[in-house]
């Protein structure tokens with residue numbers, strides 16, 4: 001889900017990652033600057049311009065994430081692209097899991113905050129530049145210029161604000177469009193329609209850029225990448241909400257008995273791919289234990305019985321529960337395994353490893369299904 005981006009730190013408790021299109025942008029700026037001046041002397045200024053664009057996008061996204069937090073959503077990570085950001089929300093720890101249907105007014109309010117933040121920052125920095133007596137330069141072309149960084153900061157914010165209003169999902173304009181669609185259709189259909197409009201716009205920009213300003217091509221590439229990223233996050237979310245545990249639980253698994261010695265347990269564990277084991281007595285779940293726990297106990301106290309070291313407090317799930325709910329249980333309890341029971345009998349297990357694996361597979365298969373013509 002986070003591929004093509006690298007982590008750079010945390011801001012307001014949110015993981016910040018930079019998408020690889022930023023490196024494309026850097027090379028693009030070097031290249032256009034080199035083409036304009038036939039030398040590479042302004043390399044540090046080129047990097048400074050990239051840093052300015054990064055700062056403007058970061059400020060824009062901060063606007064969104066702070067507003068989202070006020071609305072009770074929990075932003076978990078934000079991936080910064082040269083024009084926009086894609087925020088991933090922590091649905092697993094939300095008070096109540098957010099159902100897929102979107103509350104469209106909230107979506108619109110959340111979308112509008114970003115461009116407003118960018119415009120405010122542009123106005124503020126224009127004021128500072130003017131106060132410093134450089135206001136006359138502000139309106140001279142080109143607006144983004146490696147040779148005049150304060151002016152570039154002002155206009156980069158304006159660009160971020162204006163371009164984000166394009167109706168190209170997941171730019172803010174596209175989010176507003178999707179919110180409008182979601183009034184008359186279900187959320188995933190609204191997203192699909194918004195994404196296809198967005199892909200068309202990206203294509204037009206990329207082609208138009210070839211015949212005019214190559215910045216348009218760059219914007220097209222960014223819009224296209226952002227839409228892919230966002231769509232993947234949504235597929236992931238729909239898998240969490242719609243897949244039942246019975247579809248992914250492991251039904252062929254090893255169990256331990258409370259009467260097993262730790263050495264026997266370790267011997268069994270060696271022959272299994274599982275890291276965590278349900279402990280079963282006559283068909284009833286009585287505990288869970290991990291390979292690591294067995295090893296630790298053996299090291300610390302020598303051989304003993306599974307009974308004595310197993311974890312007797314554990315959560316169970318039912319086969320109809322969603323993947324998302326099992327995921328929440330696993331992460332909040334910090335355990336490696338959830339037994340799936342029916343009439344108090346163990347019918348399967350779900351482990352963190354197996355969840356990650358099956359979610360990736362399911363997301364892939366949903367994408368394939370989605371590619372097919374509908375009905």
Ligand SMILES: [Zn+2]
Pocket residue numbers: 060061064084085111114115164171172
């Ligand atoms: Zn935005």
